[in-house]
Amino acid sequence: MRMKVTRREAVRRLAASVIPLAFPAIARAQAAARVVVVGGGFGGVACARALKRLEPKLVVTLIEPTGIFTACPLSNEVIADLREIDAQQFGYDKIAAQGITVVPQAATKIDPHAHSVALADGGTLGYERLVLSPGIDFKLDALPGYDEAAFEKMPHAWQAGEQTLLLRKQLEAMDDGGTVAIAVPANPARCPPAPYERASLIAHYLKAKKPRSKVLILDAKDEIPQQRLFEDAWKTFYGDMIERVPLSQGGRVTSVEPKTKTIITEFGNYTPEIANVIPPQKAGRIAEIAGAADRTGWCPIDPVTFASKLVPDIHVIGDACLGGGIPKSASAANAQGKACAATIVDQLSGKTPETPKLRGICYDTVAPGYAFSLAGTYVPKDDIFVETGNGGSSAVDAPRETRAREAAEAQAWFKTITADSFG
Numbered sequence: 324m325r326m327k328v329t330r331r332e333a334v335r336r337l338a339a340s341v342i343p344l345a346f347p348a349i350a351r352a353q354a355a356a357r358v359v360v361v362g363g364g365f366g367g368v369a370c371a372r373a374l375k376r377l378e379p380k381l382v383v384t385l386i387e388p389t390g391i392f393t394a395c396p397l398s399n400e401v402i403a404d405l406r407e408i409d410a411q412q413f414g415y416d417k418i419a420a421q422g423i424t425v426v427p428q429a430a431t432k433i434d435p436h437a438h439s440v441a442l443a444d445g446g447t448l449g450y451e452r453l454v455l456s457p458g459i460d461f462k463l464d465a466l467p468g469y470d471e472a473a474f475e476k477m478p479h480a481w482q483a484g485e486q487t488l489l490l491r492k493q494l495e496a497m498d499d500g501g502t503v504a505i506a507v508p509a510n511p512a513r514c515p516p517a518p519y520e521r522a523s524l525i526a527h528y529l530k531a532k533k534p535r536s537k538v539l540i541l542d543a544k545d546e547i548p549q550q551r552l553f554e555d556a557w558k559t560f561y562g563d564m565i566e567r568v569p570l571s572q573g574g575r576v577t578s579v580e581p582k583t584k585t586i587i588t589e590f591g592n593y594t595p596e597i598a599n600v601i602p603p604q605k606a607g608r609i610a611e612i613a614g615a616a617d618r619t620g621w622c623p624i625d626p627v628t629f630a631s632k633l634v635p636d637i638h639v640i641g642d643a644c645l646g647g648g649i650p651k652s653a654s655a656a657n658a659q660g661k662a663c664a665a666t667i668v669d670q671l672s673g674k675t676p677e678t679p680k681l682r683g684i685c686y687d688t689v690a691p692g693y694a695f696s697l698a699g700t701y702v703p704k705d706d707i708f709v710e711t712g713n714g715g716s717s718a719v720d721a722p723r724e725t726r727a728r729e730a731a732e733a734q735a736w737f738k739t740i741t742a743d744s745f746g
Contacts (some may be wrong), residue, residue: 355380358670359440359450361430363387363415365394365653366641367743368458369660371395371423377668384448386440388429394744396653397737398483402491402522405656407690411586413447415448416728417746433613435634435696447708452667455615455622456641456660457607459513462620465603466579473581477598480521481513483488493597494525499533502584503597506702508603509543511621513651516548516687516697518601523553523689526561540590541566542574549687549697556689576600582665598683606643610746612638617621621645626703628676629663636702638663647707654683655701678703686733693723694730 350413358381360371371385372746392413402407403484419425424449432441433453440448461479462472469477494503503525509517523540528538536562540737547553557565568574573590579600586593586600590595605611605620615622615631621631622639626646631637640658640663650657662679681701688694695717701708 338515338587342589352433355382356451357382357449358382358452358454358456359384359386359448360456360676361440362456362458362607362641363385363389363392363418363425364458364641364656365740366660367454368392368415368418368658369657370454370456370664372418372421372744373661373662374667375421375423376420377664378671379422381668381671382424383413383422384424384426385415386426386428386430386442386448386451387415388427388443390414390427393484393487394737394741395483395514395517396740397733398480398487399521399524400688401483401487402494402521403497403528404491405524405527406482408488411487413745414582415740415745420746431612433609434471435614436490437638438636450636450670452636452638453613453631454465454611454638454640454663454667455607455610455643456639456656457609457643459604459608459642460607461602462605466576466578466600468581468587468684469602471577471602473600476584477579477600480599481601481604482532485712490597490599494528497533497536497596500535500592501533501595502539502593503529503538504539504541504595506545506579506600506602507540507542507574508601509570509647511573511651512601512604514685516553516685517651518542519547519553520687520689521564521599522567523556523561524685525711526557526564527572527690530561530564535670536564539593540574541576541586541593542567542569543576545571549695549716552717553687553689555719556693556695557562560690560693568590571651576597608732610639610643615639617645619645623706625707626708627678628666628670629659636668642645645707647704648710649681649701649708650683650685650699652683652685653740654685654736658742659684679734681708683731684736688730688733692730693726694733695721695726696729696733 351438383744428442628637642657644650666676
């Protein structure tokens, strides 16, 4: 059972997870060592910057093939025409200015015996420690009919950027009276509440511009995060515009036919005007190439050190981990990146790493000026992270003023975490 805390107190506690001073006391490494970080999202950049702050002598290299990072948090607002995509985009100049070498290449192969990373341009980088923060990839073989060619007709928009804009364009082009179907996979998946936030904000867009339209959620789960909060908000704002079909009522998508935009479930077929298909997920491809992912597709780790259980001298952070109770979210990845950096510096200096206590928060906006949140604190137990109960969910019966304050806090949180990550 979660202990109830006020929203203001939860946010105060969680702010410590995204400010530069929130590190344990750490002995400095005795000599320079090479640490390579693969992946320039919230986890990877937090880890790289923390490494350099904690031990300036380290030779830290960040491998990230894209020159611009497009953030997933708040990207549902882009789909609903409430925000522009450039507000989601961040460069790596300030990271490079910190003394971190930013390599704009893809990592193509990892040799754990030679301690080297091969790059797309044919070059290689050596390391003493390697951190993988590759985010997610898709299990396309788990959803027959859905492949990369299908992305253009049935966008997932689960990796922010071009797909986000494609889904927005499809909404703009749809005639009034159409149906937008969102196929939601089973867990584990990136940001479990986000599909329902997306449904909410798409409904907001449709209510304003195409009011005879509907949103259909085809769900591979029976229960969803903060279900009562979402359902109450849907009733308040959107009436019967949103319909959710859970697992037990045939909501799990078993295959798709992109040519006709048909979604096939165990109980029937659907042919919506727009099919937003979010496929089953796994760790980013480089984790599999490195041998750090197991049969589940995710990466088992030691939750105290983030060390891979399958490959020596490799640490895995963020969405790619088999993390147990800790969500796959930007907030959690940022906190893991900092804790992993502290562990590496401790180990390189011969110290025993401290047991991390990670804090995370997730905001869900269901209409402009109306949001709620879920906060948690997570600690290692056995091979995973578990929630300590030192967190809290927004109250179901909170007044409208509280929802408005949390909507403002969501915007402020995004500014804080992106500034902390990208400068």
